[in-house]
Amino acid sequence: MTKAEILAKAGKEKRSLLTEIESKELLKAARIPVVETRLATSKKEAMEIAVKLGFPVVMKIVSPDVVHKSDAGGVKLSIQNASQAGRAYSEILANIKKHYPKAKITGVTVQKMAKQGIEVIIGMTKDAQFGPVIMFGLGGILVEVLKDVSFRIVPMTKRDASEMIGEIKGYPILKGYRGQDPADIPFLEDLIVKVSQFVDKNPEIKELDLNPVFAYKDGALAVDARIILESAA
Numbered sequence: 001m002t003k004a005e006i007l008a009k010a011g012k013e014k015r016s017l018l019t020e021i022e023s024k025e026l027l028k029a030a031r032i033p034v035v036e037t038r039l040a041t042s043k044k045e046a047m048e049i050a051v052k053l054g055f056p057v058v059m060k061i062v063s064p065d066v067v068h069k070s071d072a073g074g075v076k077l078s079i080q081n082a083s084q085a086g087r088a089y090s091e092i093l094a095n096i097k098k099h100y101p102k103a104k105i106t107g108v109t110v111q112k113m114a115k116q117g118i119e120v121i122i123g124m125t126k127d128a129q130f131g132p133v134i135m136f137g138l139g140g141i142l143v144e145v146l147k148d149v150s151f152r153i154v155p156m157t158k159r160d161a162s163e164m165i166g167e168i169k170g171y172p173i174l175k176g177y178r179g180q181d182p183a184d185i186p187f188l189e190d191l192i193v194k195v196s197q198f199v200d201k202n203p204e205i206k207e208l209d210l211n212p213v214f215a216y217k218d219g220a221l222a223v224d225a226r227i228i229l230e231s232a233a
């Protein structure tokens with residue numbers, strides 16, 4: 001879908017939270033690397049998509065009413081074959097109906113399981129005084145536990161991105177700690193700048209989260225993405 005189609009669909013449905021697939025479509029159009037993700041609306045379709053993408057795959061619930069997907073059993077990892085994909089689809093729906101009986105369910109995403117890397121987060125929120133502010137830090141659950149993040153105001157330069165990466169306490173991890181591969185820091189700098197440009201050109205975006213982004217020694221890849229619009233208009 002195009003940006004106009006995505007925004008029109010969200011407006012028609014009177015929702016500000018874009019689905020993971022919609023979020024990734026917008027990001028992909030801005031040349032921000034994201035994991036290919038497809039929507040399944042039936043058990044059979046989930047199995048077919050999984051086979052086409054190649055195993056292992058990850059499956060996640062798609063619902064505007066479910067924020068913490070993992071806590072409600074809405075995420076299944078390391079699915080190795082079509083039979084497991086079908087079973088995962090059924091189990092995800094059952095778990096969500098149990099925890100959120102009134103939730104509107106769009107379907108289940110199927111995506112290729114990405115190679116593990118150093119988890120970082122790139123996000124954006126709007127400050128009442130300064131406008132869009134970019135956040136960077138260690139990702140996954142670490143961002144909630146350690147709160148090791150840095151901030152910069154949009155628009156950003158590559159120098160700004162370099163400085164904010166170097167400011168976090170976890171910077172030595174990105175440089176390669178105890179034999180672990182270092183992250184591709186120049187690539188992360190470019191990625192942060194691309195996110196800055198993306199939100200600067202799309203003022204209707206209120207919040208954005210890329211978490212986790214897997215940082216590799218030769219690039220990076222956003223595994224999950226969430227975009228909240230300023231309004232559902």
